Amino acid sequence: MALAACAVLRAAPASAQYPAEVRGRVTEAGSGAAVAGARVEVVGGSLATVTAPDGGFALRGVLPGRRELRVTAFAHRERTVAVEAENGRTAWVAITLQPRVLALDPLAVRAERAAPGATTIGRAEIEASGAADVADVLRAVPGVTVTREGGPGAPARISIRGSSADQVLVLLDGAEVNNALTGDADLSTLPAGVVERVTVIPGAQSARYGGRALAGVVSVETRRPRGAELGVQGAMGSWGARSAGGSLGGAAPTRLGDATALASAEWRSARGDFRFEVPAFRGGGTAVRANGDAESLSLFAAAGLARGARELRARAEAFAVERGMPGPIGQPSPDARQEQHRIAAGLSARGPLLGLAWAMDADVQRQAAGYADPDPPLGSPYEDDVRATAAGIALSASGGAGAITLTGGGELRGVRFRSTMLAPGAPDGQTLGAAWLQGRWSGAAGGWALDVTPGARADWNTLLRGAALSPRVASVAARGRVALRGAVGGAFSPPSLADQFFHEGVLVRPNPALRPERVRLEVEGGIDLRDVPLGRAVLEAGFTAFRADVDDMILWFPDHQFVWSPQNFDVRRAGWEAAARARLPGGELGGSVSHAAVEYDSPALSGQVAYRPRWTAAAQGSARAAGFGVELRARWVGERRSAAGSELNLLPAHWLADAALTRGFRAGAWGGDARLEVQNLADASAAMLVDYPYPGRGWSLGLRLRREPRAPAVRRADTPNKEP
């Protein structure tokens, strides 16, 4: 008996499951040409991707065991191949497809092809990172700066390549979640627990996504039902941080197709009373942040029905947070509170009809927020609320012949809002309409696989005069392990209603005459290296340079009467990003450096726009051995000017490093992992905003348990795995 117990205990770490990675290349039988744009999906799961111009693909987060990949491509016959996904390792598979000459069944391209230069973070990586919300997920993406106003649960906003937060469009399953009034998105209200994957597409993307996509798009896809599963997790940590959650999923074949369902819930709470260093001119020493607590609840449910290339999916999501607004440390607000609620539902349908591949997404969303301070340090007591209801529908169809694919679509969205923060007479709603067309040509020349994607979109908005037309042409040339990228395009971001119509106050004034911000011509180029062997390591690297001047960027500045108001300024914006990742036996090393010069183009103001770091960097490493995993992450943010047109009073640069120790385990049908993390390892003083300090060193301990169906019995693959 004791021997058996010992055997179980010893066996546990050995059978710990780590997600595997499957990489490969899809080529055409006979010609050997790369098949670009082929969809590769794991049969019975939700993992899927689309091949690059060189035919290459990568699937991360694959459950170890024997898996079947279904490959579909335009003008080729569908094929299913088997592959061995090994525990924590990368499998490589070569897949050939037979060309199909006849008129084709429509392709089911469920996931839109990620734009060149995009970064996708999948479910497995999100879970492994211990992220609490989407802000945490994005903190190391090259070119992305996340500004959190304090400790756990505090509001967090994103900047891409030195943009303002309202110049980044954030989508939740295709529906905009940017605040209807302020135009920016609080990423702390998007819990990581409901996320299947996050894709960051930097650059001027209005040609496909419309307004706000001036500096980039963050597309958050909620979890897809994977079949039968049961999971629970909990965590605790510094400053009273607690969390608990669980998910339950199931699958069943029905007469109409394969039905799947998933439901999850997560609760988080934190006191947020961390200690911080007080600046010298405020008396020095240390103090404890007050009124920084936060409590949130997230509920999510999704159901899907799939039959062949046809798919129907419904989802519902609710999120609520109640938290303190501690204010700047120079004028703390011990009584200021805010609460936010979001309830959203969506329906998606995809499938072939009349020789075209169709996609329809409809959503309805209601946001409510309340802000109150009965005894503010400055000014009069206030109690404000914002309520917004939005509904939208998007329809697209795709078809093609030969090397050319055309996709067109339209969107219609209505928003109604009510807020005590808006002045009387402010609009109470807006209607947005859009039509877009995107082409794609794939071919080859001189040994290079070429892919050119021109597109344009026209947007109408009842609050804007005329239509906004946003063009973009992107191209990729790939050969072997090298891919060259280039794009030119334009984008716009409308002024926020808050900037135009907020209640005028003492020394602040709205500006109804604001013009939309525009990137008239963005030029971007880059190079990617994939799967470059370096001894026992495999290297991936990428470099992107861009120039994307912003006309009429909206920034706050006082006028000659010292009355602050939003105004339009021309800004020059250019920079570059470099990232590299090396996969090593039993570990991984990676890092990135980004530079973004965002400078006033005005005789009156000069230099870097306030609060935009010119330099940011990140580095991470991980190692696995004997069932344990060790991770080290570090992020560096360069100094930032805090006053427009002045180099004085800079916010100092800072490093923040986190370390984590994980231990995977499995017992019967249950698997899971424990994670001990130390945040801000060096106890560094840091802040992204003046007077809003980050916490010092803290810790968290998390435990996840998951019951999943056993992997199918291992059989020999009909296409052997082999390294290229």
Add this chain to the structure above:
Amino acid sequence: MDKPYPLRAAAVLAALALAACEKEPTTSEDRFLDGARGNAEIGIVLNSLERSLTLFQLGDPDERREIAFGASSSVTPVSFSIRGERAAVPLGNAASVALVDLRAQRIDRFFVMPQGNATGSAFADDTTVLAANFLDDYVGRFTAGQAGEAITQTVQVAPAPADIEVANGRALVISANLNESYVPIGNGIVTALDPRTLAVLGTVQTGGTNPNVGAMGPDGLLYVLNTGDYVGPSSVTIIDPQTLQAVQTVGGFPAGAGSITIDGRGMAYVSGYGFGTVVWNTATRTFVRGPQAALCAPVGPGGGCRGAYEAAADEDGNVYQVFFGAPAQNLPPRIFIYDADTFALADSLNAGQGPTAIDIREF
């Protein structure tokens, strides 16, 4: 080949001389406040947006120094006071006062109020400073060498105290007399205090609403500028600090006048962002350059007026006027200089970001 001894000696001497030169910057910093050769005057500009104090030599305006107050956006200074080589700079929403050593170009200490908005200040003596809290309606007193940084000795004054002047052993606190919505309750009020004890010696109403600033004339009288409602004309009320009587209220100043400074000859420079600067003789109580001929830098060749936040005169009577800047119109902040004799626009200087106050003096 070795250099001959005289050359080596010369090299050593040169190195010593260079070493001596390396120490020069420290000496130069110490001497900066003495001014340029032939002109000892120093201009001091408060850059509200940059949260800094800029010092420049009038004789060599490119020689300048900046003293920053910190990156916090709650640092919103709009005025300063000077005595000897010290400056007191109330930091606005930061509810604190920076005590600055102008010769060393460094902040010696910060003194803090519990909350509110620190606006005006004045030196009661070489080491004692009074500071007004605009939001919490009190004046606080601290000394340069006190043990802690908290401003604990306070006295309640009329609502919205904005400026303090000290004359003949009295501190004169100018209150705008506004309610919580910043609407005038009535005419402005000047509260006289004993700067040593903070005892209230008396009050007197100004002859207009919303006074935010005052200046002592060489005649020993206090000149309070009633800004008013920014629509109607502004006015100046002349107050006798000893009797606390309003001697006279003079109307006819342009709407929205927000600053008054008075030079040693009794010339008052009243500035506003809508009109520039008018020049008014405190002795004759008449305009030298009235509203129709205000000193104002044109917006462009087509005319228009840039306005001014404050103006001060140098020893010769040349007027230095700070223009806040209008980035939306691509007009950078500048210091405009007007000729002493003709008041013609003669020159302009870089002003840093958001200049709101200027003083000119010798140290």
